[in-house]
Amino acid sequence: MAYERSQFRIMGDRSLLVELGDRISPDVNRRVRELSVMLEKNPIEGVFETVPAYRSLLIIYNPLITNAMLLQHQIEDLQKKSEVVDILEPKSVEIPVAYGGEFGPDLEWVARYHNIGVEEVIQLHTAITYQVYMIGFTPGFPYMGELPERLETPRRETPRTTIPEGSVAIAQRQTGIYPVESPGGWHILGRTPMKLFNPLQIPPTLLEMGDLVRFFPIKEVEFSRWQQ
């Protein structure tokens, strides 16, 4: 649930964690986006970065300019004043995925785990429009939900040390995409040829918090064509 009043937690002497709710939900996440937009429109002196997540916004500040107590007052005032916040309409993005084979080494395992066919896993994964709850872990990694209940899968017992760029994966009720090669413990269903992170562009990521994502299957042979 979203909290009546935000909860403020101290994270050291240069950041303050504002919690907007107690769980992962579209409503709580929307409140995070609203607060994030509010702070962009009404910048507070001494705040130099905010990091939005599922249900919280981390405020990073310069402790030589401001302090946690002052910030809490300013944020609470802001929340009281601005009842309605215009947040940008999220963008919708369709993402091609080559499922299975070399690109999706866990697809068959996931199918067996749920006692369904490989085709059904793909059908379930592509049937839903996901919401990007946050970007984190590595540059551009979108944490998206919610996966259909029938695909809910625990993380791998042993994480992989290297997961290739573009891997589309699931864990618990979430799905995500590894934008850069990294270690990881989610089950890999396929790979997208779309580039999710480019440090030479601003914004550097294809997806932002709040965006809506739909996957669609492509054939392995189409992969390189999509890359162009």
Place this chain on the structure above:
Amino acid sequence: MAAVETLEVVGPGPLTTVQDRGRFGYGRYGVAPSGASDSFSLRVANLLVGNDENDACLEVTLFGLKLKVLRDVAVAVAGADLQTHCNDMPLDRWKSHILRKGSTVSFRGIRSGCRAYLAIGGGISVPQVLGSKSTNLPSRFGGLEGRPLRKGDILSSNSPWLHLETGGRRLPQTLVPSYGRETHLRVVFGPQDNEFTEKGRKALLNYPYRVSPDSNRTGIRLAGPIIERRPDVGESIISEGVIAGTIQVPGDGQPIIILVEIVTGGYRKIATVITADLPLLGQIRPGDAVRFEEISLDEAYEALRKTEHGLKEFKDARSARP
């Protein structure tokens, strides 16, 4: 500004990267700050050779880096004592030196600390990526082509001749930190300290923790008495933003101090190292011990003001010089 070649890498050592103070403002895109893991030493090294304190330096890990000087330059080394030499003469740390074309700089062995910062008068010319010259190692961008230095790399600096009059400049002894094999770190509790037991919180404060070999710029892994969670809370939490210095405790109860290459996390955090002590994190190496002391938020603010005041006096004295 004219960038000219100043140094050539003869031997890269185990890990040498280009870093400035870090990449800020892109946490919402999952982009970690990177940057010097000991920002105090980076700033001092820069100031000694007349650079902006945020300029890019070399972060030299442990020992083995060897450089050839390609033209007369001002350099300063701050941070760890890695027995830096110019040809066969020891090079004092915390001081600006003029090195002549053709000489060789080498880092011969660890005496104290873990990372040294080598500043060159005129900085290191690499492109700014997302507002910073720092190398993001896990995602391979920024710095020099997003990678550690290699043998044969050539570094360039802007108008290095403008910095040659800094030779001999020195950081006042009172500001020089010392690095032992046991590091004392002050922390502020939170944000999830109340989700650990009293016994767990006491463990963190009462016992030394040993630094594990698999520590790196992402995190310092510690081994010691288990930091016990309350029985009614699970192993992980809903992921949220984190900052360097935050002490997270995964399911096994062994704490990890988050460093500069990560921006979100899904474990409970019992406490956070104060900003004034953050530079020490860059000087801790495997096998060291760390001890934690809890202080109040106001004491933490005061500690930072004190550190910054010392540095400001040094800066002001420097600019007052004719």
